[in-house]
Amino acid sequence: SYQNIKISTPKPGVGLITLNRPKALNALSSPLFVELNDALSKFDKDASIGAMVITGSERAFAAGADIKEMQSLTFSAAYTTDFIAPWSHLSTSITKPVLSAVNGYALGGGCELAMMADILYCSRTAVFGQPEIKLGTIPGAGGSQRLTAAIGKARAMELVLTGENFSGAQAGEWGLAAKVFETAEECVEGALKTAEKIATYSRVAVKAGKEVVNKSQDLGVREGVEFERRVFHALFGSRDQKIGMAAFAEKKKPEWSHE
Numbered sequence: 001s002y003q004n005i006k007i008s009t010p011k012p013g014v015g016l017i018t019l020n021r022p023k024a025l026n027a028l029s030s031p032l033f034v035e036l037n038d039a040l041s042k043f044d045k046d047a048s049i050g051a052m053v054i055t056g057s058e059r060a061f062a063a064g065a066d067i068k069e070m071q072s073l074t075f076s077a078a079y080t081t082d083f084i085a086p087w088s089h090l091s092t093s094i095t096k097p098v099l100s101a102v103n104g105y106a107l108g109g110g111c112e113l114a115m116m117a118d119i120l121y122c123s124r125t126a127v128f129g130q131p132e133i134k135l136g137t138i139p140g141a142g143g144s145q146r147l148t149a150a151i152g153k154a155r156a157m158e159l160v161l162t163g164e165n166f167s168g169a170q171a172g173e174w175g176l177a178a179k180v181f182e183t184a185e186e187c188v189e190g191a192l193k194t195a196e197k198i199a200t201y202s203r204v205a206v207k208a209g210k211e212v213v214n215k216s217q218d219l220g221v222r223e224g225v226e227f228e229r230r231v232f233h234a235l236f237g238s239r240d241q242k243i244g245m246a247a248f249a250e251k252k253k254p255e256w257s258h259e
């Protein structure tokens, strides 16, 4: 029933969301975000799903927030309706791992959406950038913060202030992308395979793993290590820790309870 995205489950335990506004290079309009958030929540709640992948087309992951929608927006309307709020759903409410498989343009809000994912994969020829400066504005969905955390202040500042693009190959060299692929097809397949692998593990441990790594972005090292220790200790209360360690000792494959 979605108009702007497609969803499928192409591998066991994996939910795939494909952005699908080809005529607008997957520009991220408000209606698209309503659908994306709905699909993310449904997969997040679905016990058969262990991880998700967001992708676009070979030409565009997403060419940004929908400029035509924002063109006439006023400060008061943006402020009172909290215009950007729906964009936070992925990073604040989704607890299962999300991968982005980026091919073609990932500009502005498209780059920001890709960076909200827990793991970013791309093809060598993907085109990333934060070109908002050319529109008389700045990144508004976390781009300045996540890009800086991923590639360092020097490069991020240069990119945000010049609006210059960078390639998928550079994203890999700079540590923004975890893996870089030759073709779009390989990129999506690679993301699906990783998602499938993650989906085979204990949901409890995977959720905890995502949580502790993400906390490292907000906390200092000392507090982060303390947080990790608390979560690590807490996992001795899970059934899956007993199952996993018993299976190792007995040289068997663990059958996770997800409890």
Ligand code: CO8
Pocket: 023, 024, 025, 027, 028, 063, 064, 065, 066, 067, 068, 083, 084, 087, 105, 107, 108, 109, 110, 131, 132, 135, 138, 139, 140, 141
């Ligand atoms: N918004 C709306 N429509 C878009 C967008 C966009 N971001 N990008 C492309 N389109 C549309 C074009 O208008 C065009 O439509 P039409 O056929 O009706 O004229 C169609 O998609 C195809 O695009 P082009 O003809 O321009 O295709 P080209 O291959 O010539 O160029 C580019 C591709 C280089 C990607 C070019 O389309 C472009 O520069 N797009 C805009 C990139 C950009 O500036 N993105 C940043 C947008 S601002 C932003 O994302 C701010 C995020 C902050 C948070 C937002 C909160 C809501």
